[in-house]
Amino acid sequence: MNTSNSLPSAYATSGAQTRTPVACRPADTVMRLSRLGAFHQSRLSFMRVFTRRLVRERWRYERQHFAIDAEGVGYAVYTLHGPARAYSLVAFSHKLADEDRSDRVIAEAWDATFALFDGIPDKNDLARLSENVPGQEAGRLSERELSLSRANRSMRMWQHVVSSLAAGKQPELSQLLEVGYLMRTTAVYGSGKFGAADRQSIASRPEFAEPFQVEMLSVYLTRGFVVDLVEHMARAQAPEKATTLAPDIARQLGIGNSTGLGMAPFIINHPTLFNNWISAREQALQRVRSVAKASTTELALFAELLERTRLSVSRWRTDHPRQSLRIAELADDLALLANKTERFNTPPGASQSDPWDALYRWGEQSLGIEAQECLVSLMLEPYAHLVDELSASMSCAEPSAPHIDGSVSVASMRAAMERCYAWALSIDWQQPASRARAWYVSQEKLEPRLGERYAEALDAYEQPLGPGEDAAKLYRTLASWDDEQSIAALLVRHPEHRHTVRRVQTAARLPYAEIRDNTIDAEMQPIDMLRCKLSFLGATQFDPRSDRWLRICLFAGAPCPSELANTCGIEADQWIYPTLQA
Amino acid sequence: MDLPDTASVDLSLGEAEALARNAARGCHYSWGQAADCAAAVRWLELHQLPALHCLSERLRRMDNIPGKAACPASMKAQDLMDSTRLCPIATAGFLTDHMHALSATNELSLVEDPLLLVPVLHTLADFSGYPTSLRWTSESTDIAFYLDAGDVKLMTTGSPALLITLADKVTLTKAAKLPSDPGMHLPPRTRARISPRDLAYLTELANRTRAPESAESRARGAG
Numbered sequence: 035m036n037t038s039n040s041l042p043s044a045y046a047t048s049g050a051q052t053r054t055p056v057a058c059r060p061a062d063t064v065m066r067l068s069r070l071g072a073f074h075q076s077r078l079s080f081m082r083v084f085t086r087r088l089v090r091e092r093w094r095y096e097r098q099h100f101a102i103d104a105e106g107v108g109y110a111v112y113t114l115h116g117p118a119r120a121y122s123l124v125a126f127s128h129k130l131a132d133e134d135r136s137d138r139v140i141a142e143a144w145d146a147t148f149a150l151f152d153g154i155p156d157k158n159d160l161a162r163l164s165e166n167v168p169g170q171e172a173g174r175l176s177e178r179e180l181s182l183s184r185a186n187r188s189m190r191m192w193q194h195v196v197s198s199l200a201a202g203k204q205p206e207l208s209q210l211l212e213v214g215y216l217m218r219t220t221a222v223y224g225s226g227k228f229g230a231a232d233r234q235s236i237a238s239r240p241e242f243a244e245p246f247q248v249e250m251l252s253v254y255l256t257r258g259f260v261v262d263l264v265e266h267m268a269r270a271q272a273p274e275k276a277t278t279l280a281p282d283i284a285r286q287l288g289i290g291n292s293t294g295l296g297m298a299p300f301i302i303n304h305p306t307l308f309n310n311w312i313s314a315r316e317q318a319l320q321r322v323r324s325v326a327k328a329s330t331t332e333l334a335l336f337a338e339l340l341e342r343t344r345l346s347v348s349r350w351r352t353d354h355p356r357q358s359l360r361i362a363e364l365a366d367d368l369a370l371l372a373n374k375t376e377r378f379n380t381p382p383g384a385s386q387s388d389p390w391d392a393l394y395r396w397g398e399q400s401l402g403i404e405a406q407e408c409l410v411s412l413m414l415e416p417y418a419h420l421v422d423e424l425s426a427s428m429s430c431a432e433p434s435a436p437h438i439d440g441s442v443s444v445a446s447m448r449a450a451m452e453r454c455y456a457w458a459l460s461i462d463w464q465q466p467a468s469r470a471r472a473w474y475v476s477q478e479k480l481e482p483r484l485g486e487r488y489a490e491a492l493d494a495y496e497q498p499l500g501p502g503e504d505a506a507k508l509y510r511t512l513a514s515w516d517d518e519q520s521i522a523a524l525l526v527r528h529p530e531h532r533h534t535v536r537r538v539q540t541a542a543r544l545p546y547a548e549i550r551d552n553t554i555d556a557e558m559q560p561i562d563m564l565r566c567k568l569s570f571l572g573a574t575q576f577d578p579r580s581d582r583w584l585r586i587c588l589f590a591g592a593p594c595p596s597e598l599a600n601t602c603g604i605e606a607d608q609w610i611y612p613t614l615q616a
Numbered sequence: 617m618d619l620p621d622t623a624s625v626d627l628s629l630g631e632a633e634a635l636a637r638n639a640a641r642g643c644h645y646s647w648g649q650a651a652d653c654a655a656a657v658r659w660l661e662l663h664q665l666p667a668l669h670c671l672s673e674r675l676r677r678m679d680n681i682p683g684k685a686a687c688p689a690s691m692k693a694q695d696l697m698d699s700t701r702l703c704p705i706a707t708a709g710f711l712t713d714h715m716h717a718l719s720a721t722n723e724l725s726l727v728e729d730p731l732l733l734v735p736v737l738h739t740l741a742d743f744s745g746y747p748t749s750l751r752w753t754s755e756s757t758d759i760a761f762y763l764d765a766g767d768v769k770l771m772t773t774g775s776p777a778l779l780i781t782l783a784d785k786v787t788l789t790k791a792a793k794l795p796s797d798p799g800m801h802l803p804p805r806t807r808a809r810i811s812p813r814d815l816a817y818l819t820e821l822a823n824r825t826r827a828p829e830s831a832e833s834r835a836r837g838a839g
Binding site: 530 | 631716743806
């Protein structure tokens with residue numbers, strides 16, 4: 035991935051007036067957990083890449099089956115037809131006692147369970163899936179399936195919407211916006227899990243070129259199913275009187291998601307992929323900051339989306355103390371930003387040179403970290419022609435065990451570590467707090483956990499998810515080796531450093547491959563890792579429920595599947611910024 | 617020759633890789649070696665070779681045996697050909713780490729479970745840009761794998777013992793001369809195969825890397 039200061043050929047044809055390009059932000063600035071944990075969705079987020087594609091390529095939505103009874107039990111099948119292939123969501127709806135409803139990964143029953151099928155399933159496929167999907171991890175998929183997922187109702191919202199529709203009325207929008215969804219997924223498994231197709235087997239399909247497009251497809255179709263189901267339940271309650279959701283209201287409903295620690299190791303275990311995500315975003319920022327002069331249209335769009343972001347922030351609800359404070363500060367900072375850009379947007383401000391670089395630098399000095407990263411996302415919005423092509427660089431065929439260059443000398447390895455791991459080498463690893471946590475996998479649910487090293491006997495089960503400490507150990511070993519000796523020779527004697535050598539060599543090539551913070555520190559907040567990954571998915575309304583799990587919303591405001599045919603490009607792009615006043 | 621078909625459970629290649637990684641780690645290979653082993657199993661299974669079975673048999677024999685991860689001490693001929701029995705996982709790592717130092721032809725003696733060494737061909741082909749070959753011989757077996765532009769070919773004479781537990785001699789050749797005999801092509805497939813017995817055993821080893829859950833840890837650490 036190119037992170038040099040050169041600018042893309044897109045500039046030559048875009049009409050953007052550019053200046054000498056600014057540099058990408060350094061990894062030491064970007065890759066801190068506090069900043070990664072303040073990222074917001076952007077036009078490079080996978081959900082937005084997905085909806086742009088659906089509209090651009092005119093994907094067609096079709097409800098194949100809806101066989102659900104008055105109790106809400108049965109199945110439904112929905113298909114999206116793309117230019118070359120069709121994909122179907124097979125949904126099973128269950129009756130679940132309130133006391134069995136749990137978002138935690140340790141749950142064993144759900145309101146609805148799903149598989150995303152490659153094509154259109156026949157009777158035999160449906161019979162097979164009906165035996166395997168409701169049990170989730172206990173079942174078994176085939177390579178015809180691309181993902182496995184489940185969802186629970188948000189009971190308060192669900193009951194409100196069903197009773198409103200059954201009474202022939204629309205639900206209260208203000209109430210809906212407080213939650214933002216009627217169902218939330220509690221896990222979406224793709225990439226070969228539980229027998230489903232491997233990512234590699236579908237990676238060459240254009241619709242899956244960007245990361246997590248399978249998961250986006252599944253969640254998007256789930257959203258269509260939820261609207262159908264809630265309307266069906268209202269009709270079952272009052273067949274004569276019930277009405278359907280008004281399209282404007284249906285569009286505001288997203289799909290919630292409860293996300294736990296399972297997501298955190300992903301960004302440590304996929305350093306090349308993670309680098310590509312961050313690098314694309316940083317290059318996008320670099321390109322926009324290098325624009326010499328902004329047009330009035332670009333400035334106007336920025337100003338409009340800033341106001342819509344302020345509306346979104348005003349609707350952002352959480353009881354989490356840290357996040358509550360951050361939202362309040364963000365709201366204040368965005369007011370400051372609006373004030374700043376009001377002047378920046380009026381002549382002679384509109385003719386200002388390097389407007390975005392100046393604004394970014396002002397933001398660095400004047401705004402908190404949440405608002406700085408929100409500003410980054412907003413600055414990318416007027417520049418589809420500079421930014422959107424970068425999404426193609428966000429995937430990679432990342433080998434799980436990249437080749438180690440054993441010819442590297444100990445001196446070179448030491449120098450690379452001093453360059454890329456200075457943050458880790460400066461930590462006092464003798465302090466108990468520096469290694470207070472240990473990542474492990476639970477035998478029961480095969481899910482990552484974060485334990486307290488000194489309170490539980492976890493050392494035997496520790497996963498290699500503390501790269502900082504591992505780097506420090508390798509560096510200490512290097513100290514007793516001669517400069518000119520090779521890493522290959524060192525690894526013969528010290529195979530325990532093999533994974534770290536591999537990691538250092540990756541980080542030396544790819545500046546954004548490594549989180550530059552201690553992931554086993556006593557004060558580390560795992561939700562920062564979750565938030566970072568979720569921002570790339572496109573999540574909004576981050577609502578931490580503890581330091582290690584949170585709820586978010588996807589697709590709220592997006593065109594409903596049934597509206598795809600009538601959606602234009604701008605609607606496909608900017609729907610994530612709310613326009614409705616509740 | 618027919619490949620042994622002892623398998624009946626179908627896994628995604630990702631599942632095969634994860635299983636191999638955790639089982640190797642459960643058997644006390646280092647994390648880096650376990651990742652090498654997993655990548656090797658994936659590559660072999662992709663090319664229809666019974667890697668999960670081979671790994672399972674190896675770990676069954678070698679569990680708790682000290683020195684099971686032996687590799688050559690250096691690229692010197694006497695180290696490559698000494699009397700130490702070589703672990704294919706550690707030796708594969710050793711060879712790929714020494715790509716820069718490999719000769720046109722490289723001989724090693726006494727390599728255990730040589731099937732697990734075969735994916736070295738892939739790294740060598742990437743590194744050298746030439747067709748590569750790996751051949752092993754023992755008293756009754758002479759097997760050679762060729763890799764040319766992603767195409768894997770298997771040639772064999774004598775007893776077709778893919779799952780031999782000890783090769784007397786292994787020869788790794790870069791810029792290999794491809795045989796005129798068509799041999800047996802091993803085109804990629806999309807799934808891995810494993811017997812229930814091997815699956816149970818590798819899962820048991822993998823479980824050693826996972827903590828039994830207590831009510832306390834569940835309450836505190838679960839997502």
